[in-house]
Amino acid sequence: MESNQIIQELKDKYRSIEINKNSVTVAEEELLPLMRQLRDVYGFNYLTDETAVDYKDYFEIVYNVCRLCRGDMLMIKTKVDKEKAAVPSMFSIWPGAVWMEREIYDLMGINFTGHPDMRRILLDDNFEGHPLRKDFKWTGGREV
């Protein structure tokens, strides 16, 4: 089953899907059912990467899932507005997302609902602020 066929099928099922050049953007509400269907029906059993990007007026979470048997990969994005900053966690579908989401929470400040232990992973526990945000202020250091 080629990836663009899969995307077409998903498009009829979930209305909120937009297809851009190399990825598929889906609304936050339909994220979990879509991902579950990807894993169970289409066999995307391996979540290689999950990361977040801080654009001007929204965060964007980027998932890359792939099938070990055929090796092809799909990129799924979802938008999160900056104040709420919460997304359902992928732990229930791919437990490998645990540490990736903890790192996103730690560096970007996006909360993941349903995550087993939502703690910082890289920085110290009582560190204020999330460094990878564009509006992160800090003093000292050689950076301008």
Next chain:
Amino acid sequence: MENLFVNTAGSIRNIMENSGLSPLLSDAVLVMFKLLAILVFVLINALWLVYMERKIAGYIQCRYGPNRVGPKGLLQTTADIGKLISKEIIIPRGADKILFLLSPALIFAPPLMVFMVVPFGENMAAVELNIGVFYFLAVASLSTVIFWMAGWASNNKYSLLGGMRVVAQMISYELPMVLAILGVVMITGTLNMSEIIRAQENTWFIFTQPVAFLIYFIAGVAECNRAPFDLAEGESEIVAGPFTEYSGMGFAMFFLAEYANMVLVSFMAATLFLGGWLAPFGLTFIPGWIWMLLKVYVLIFLFMWLRWTYPRIRVDQLMGFGWKVLVPLSLANIFVTGVAIKVLDMIGW
């Protein structure tokens, strides 16, 4: 050359007797001299073995080993000891001070005490004890207590783990060592070391008791905490075991005691299994005590060779191997020796 040391001892005794000392006093002074000689021998040996081990380790690992300090690196160990002496002895807070300072002082005692009994050559043992082997086994197991003292006193979790491992290891390898030596004692019938050596006139006990030698050697490696049984100070697991908290001279004492123990176990193996000062195939123009040293150094090379080839055994594998393999094997060896002695008696050998 054969009894160089025996003659010197005799001439010292005559000098003292002529100068009017009572025989008892001259005896005491002579024993003092012997003990002093043994102390110097053990310390020089410990220093030399550290250098030898690092050279052999280097050559095995396609590098040179120490060759900068002194001619061909010979003063390396003295430089190390000098450095360690100048280091500050740090006593961790909450450590049991008395035990902490006592254990490095005591660690050298058991090996030195046993060296009194070891026959360096033809009637060259400092004290001709007729329960020599028994005395060796009794005193050698004392060092377990000292390691545990060091482990417990330094109030550090790694040392505690190291100390407990040492106790478990040394006690459970004491048993196969005793049973292996029992095989030899059954043949000779005496516990006196010199007698055992004289009993090996025609065949060394390594040929009549190969299994006992193997068990004794493996148990010896475990007694001195040498690889592959160096669990006490497994660097990559519990940093340095009982002597993690020691610095300066304390650490040096533990470090050198390990080599003194190794020399001791090799001397015992040479005495019990390799026919002490007896020359192989009758080459008696080399004096006996040089043969003894040669055999000891061959065994020490074997210790070092093992250390630089094998990884470390895990604790429970070590115990399993000790109790489930070595002890039954040594019991079987005793049984076979007993039967063999009976059969040989019957056919009147």
Next chain:
Amino acid sequence: MQMFGSGLIKGLAITWKELFTKKVTVQYPDEIYPLPDRFHGKFKLNKDACISCGMCVRACPNKVITMETETVARKKRLLKYTMDIKYCLFCGLCVEACPKNALGYVKDFELAQYKRDKLTVVLAAEEPLPREEKERLEAEAAQRAAAAKKAAGARGGSAFGNKAEGGE
């Protein structure tokens, strides 16, 4: 599975063989291992080749190079060229960025210092020209420019076509 001890014996055989193989150690202070010619070591600056364009300053990811220049008679002159080696990544982007290949490496890797401030390597340090020297040079430049304009004006009609008229 072969006999239990055979792996152990094989291990001993290997270490015995290695005991007698040739050793690989290089006795460092006495013999130095021959360094390849692309070696990224200490920096050297060819002062006269350097046109102080600042390409290397911009190419460095860690802002290691600082440069001071002085323009005399519309010609830039390099004054001070320092490299803060403790931040240097030795990636070589600055050497590649230099159009005149003025910056290069020396085959020397002993860059350690005892004091932190010694780590700032000064590759060029000239005094700014004294004031009267500067005026003299400016005056000369002004004469040369005037002479060039006069010569250009004399040959105005023929060689330059309309470009020269545009220049007036």
Next chain:
Amino acid sequence: MLRTEEFTLNMGPQHPATHGVFRLILHLDGETIVKAEPVLGYLHRGIEKLAESRTYTQVIPYTDRLDYLAAMLNNLGYVQAVEKMIGVEVPERAEYIRVIVSEMSRIASHCIATGAYALDLGGFTGFMYPFREREKLMDMFEMICGSRMTFSYIRVGGVAADLPEEFYPAIKKFLQEFPSCVDEYDGLITGNEIFQARTKGIGILPAEKAVKYSLSGPVLRGSGVKYDLRKARPYGIYDRFDFEVPVGKNGDCFDRYYCRILEMRQSHRIIKQALEQLQELPEGPVMAKVPKVLKPPKGDVYHEIEGAKGILGYYVVSDGTVNPYRVHVRRPSFINLDLIDEMCRGWKIADVVAILGSIDIVLGEVDC
């Protein structure tokens, strides 16, 4: 009944067997592990934040410092991601040099993994022999790009410079000796019964759990999952070489370790084929026509390669300016660690050292 009490041991950031500043808080019952709590971040330098204020070429020296034991593979991953965005065509000669150099880097990384693993289990000599081979590789890297560990040699559009003349005899000599050296490791480490007793059946990782927890590289292949990006989704010119992907059977420490030994042999095969095909190539450029200052079009790209420790992915977002808007690195060592707690439970301290060594982490990559 004797009241026993659990005690916590700090296999702290400063420990001989943690391959860097990785901390594992062990809750022990005697010597058996009840709970192992990893603590990371002691080497977090914020490379992803730094990359946002550098130009695309200036980010390359920072990617060297991620997995500093296989820096070429980090460069390759980042550079191929940017090339995918720009759509530049890398010349043939540069492609071959990239394959040779990254496979050499993979062998160097596996040499350290094997050596450090033997050292963790106590075999000091087993540590020295692989390092001797790694020294030869590092000397060759020094010939090619001037530094031994942090190369920044692979650039967007090709490689920094062509292979020097004295490189070819050196690599040929290395290719001749290397198989006998790997046989030596086999004889000394793999065949050793004590080593097998310490690694066989320890830290079992079932295949579906490895897939569910997104592990990758020798850790995943040790559990029997045949997934190597060089075969599954070939990038660059990897489809021109024939090599196998070694796969373990029961996912214990020994299989993970042995996968690396077999991978070294396969990398040796790849380098040999790549060198032959490179020498048939006519002389040509090693760098495509790429502007001095790169300005990729707006957009993003996610590109994965098979790093030494596992799948190494780069997600680069560009907003059309000179600096990347966001660079995210999918770090295999970081993700391979998320099962460490479950894998260590019930084993002894000595096994935690064995399990951690078999996962082969590098803290530069874990903390990023």
